[in-house]
Amino acid sequence: MSVQTGRNRVGKNLLIHLLLILGALVMVAPFVWMILTSLKTLGESTQVPPVIWPTSLQWENYTHIFEMLPFYDFYWNTILTTVVKVVGQVFLCSLAAYAFARIEFPGRNALFIVFLSVLMVPGQVFLLPQFLIMKELGWLNTLTALIVPGLFSAFGTFLLRQFFMSLPKELEEAAKLDGCNHFQIYWRIMLPLAKPGLIALAIFVALWSWNDLMWPLIVNSTPDKMTLSAGLAYLTGEHTNMTNYPILMAGSVLAIWPMIIVFIFLQKHFVEGITLTGSK
C-alpha cells in the first residue's frame, strides 16, 4: 500500500515537473533566441533553416549599437529617472500615508477619497494636459519632464497607508509621551518598521519607471534625452526603421539586463510586494 502511493507520488511529481519545464521553455525561449540572434551576423540571422549557434560570436553588434545611438545617454537617463522617482515617490508617499494612517484631522476621509478616485482613472485621461503643462513649463526634452509627474502617486500612498495601518501602535504611543513630534515618529519609528512596504513600493516604481514607454515617448523626442524603452522604440520607428535584427536584439539585451539582475537578487521582495498588493 505505502509502496504503491510512494510510486504514485514519484510519478505525479515527474509529471508536474514535465509540465512546468515545458511551460518554462515557452517563457525562456524568446530570451534565448534574443541572445543568440544578438551574436549572429546579419546573414546568419536570415538563413533558412535557421542557424541556432552563431559560427563566431559577433560582439561587434553590441559596440555597433553604441555608435548608432546615444546608448550611454539612454542608460544615464533611465537610471537617473528611475533612482530619483523611487527615492522621491517612496519618501513623499510614505509621508502622506503616515498622516492618513496615524493622524486624525478634519477632512481626512474626503481627501482620502480624492486620492482613491485618482486610482480609478486610466492614464490616457491625464496625458494630454500633462503634456501641455510640460510644454508650458518649458520642460519638454528634459529629464525633469521624465521625473516630476512620477514623484507623486495615489497608488503608493494607498499601498503604504494600508501597510502602516497594519503596524502596532505601542512604540508610537511611547514616543508621543516622550514628546516626539509626528515627523520624528514617522522618521524614527514608522519608517524602520515599514521597510517591507517601502521596498515593495520601491520595486514597483523602479519596474514601471524603467519599462515605461508612453510618457517618455511623448515628452522627449531628441535621442539624447530618451530612456532605454523609448530608445528601443525609436530604433524600429519611422526615423531609423532598423531591420537588422542582430543589432536590434543586442539593443534589447542591453536594455533589459539590469532589471533582470535586480529581479534575480531581490526576487523575495518582488514576490512579497506583489502579494502585498494582491491581498488588499
Next chain:
Amino acid sequence: MSSQLQPEVHAAARPKPAKPLNRMKRSDWLWAYLMIAPTLLGLGLFYIWPVVQTIYLSFTKWGGFGKYKWTGVDNYVLLFQDPNLWIALKNTLIYTVLAVPASIAISILIAVLLNQKIKGISFYRTLYFLPVVTMAAAVAMVWRWLYNADYGLINYLLGTVGIQGPRWISDPDIALYAVIIVAVWSSIGYNMVIFLAGLQGIPRSYYEAAEIDGAGPVRMFFTITLPLLTPSIFFVSITSLIGAFQVFDLIYLMIGKLGNPAAESTQTVAYLFFTNGFESGNGGYAAAVAVVLLVLILIVTAIQMKMQKKWVHYD
C-alpha cells in the same frame, strides 16, 4: 482590516495627557497637512486637474500654435460616427475577453502545479517571471522577430510539421491574436505569484478531509481550490481588465508603426487616443476618446463590483 478598529479602543483606554487638548490637536492637524501637502499638490497639478482639463478639452478643437476653441459636443458626434472608434472598441473588447481569462486560467494552472510541495519552486518562479520584468519595447522586438514570416523561428518550426505559418503581424485577420498571445505570455508570471499566495492561504486540512471522503484531485480543485481562490481571481480580473482596456504598448510597438497593412484593423482605444493626440494633433478629439475610455472603465469596474457578491467567497 481589524487593525482599523483597534486604535480607537486603545486611545479610549489610555488616560488623557495633561496638556491642553486643543493645542495638541491643532499641532496634529498641522503635521498631517504638512505631510500630505507635497503629494496632494503634485496629484492636484499633474493628475486631478488634468482630468478636469481633459473633459474640457474634449469639447474643443485644436488649431495650429497650441490654440483651441470651444466646439461643444462636435468631437463626440464625430467620434461616434468614426468607424475607427468602432474598430478600436471591437478590438479592445476582443483583446480583453481573450487575454484576461486566458492569462488567469494558465496562471492558476501553473500556480496549482507549483503548490504541490515540489522542489525548485523559486527556480521555476524566476523563469516564469522573466517576461514581467522585461520592457514591452524589448518584448515586442523579439516577438516581431520570432513572428517574422520569412525568417522567423515560429513559422520555421510550424513548417517542420507541415504547417504553412501565417504572416503573423501583417495579416489584418491575424495580427490582433498574435499580440494577444504575447500579452498572455508576458502577464502569466505576475498573476501566478498572486495565485500562489492565495493557494498557500488555503488550509491543508481541507484537502485532507476531502481525501478521506474519497475526492479525486479534479474534484478537489473544483470544490475547494477554485472557490477559495475567488478573492485572488477577483483582484486579478479587476486589475487585468483595467489594464486590458488601456492596451497600447504592444499594439503600438508590434503593429502600429511602419505603415503595417494590419495597423488600421488592429487599433485599440488607447492607440486611437495616442495617434490622434500626439501624432496628428487632434488634441480635442483625443480627449474625447480618453473620456470614452474613462466612462467604459468606470462602468465595467462598477459591474464587476456588483457581480462580486455572486461569485467571490470571503471567509
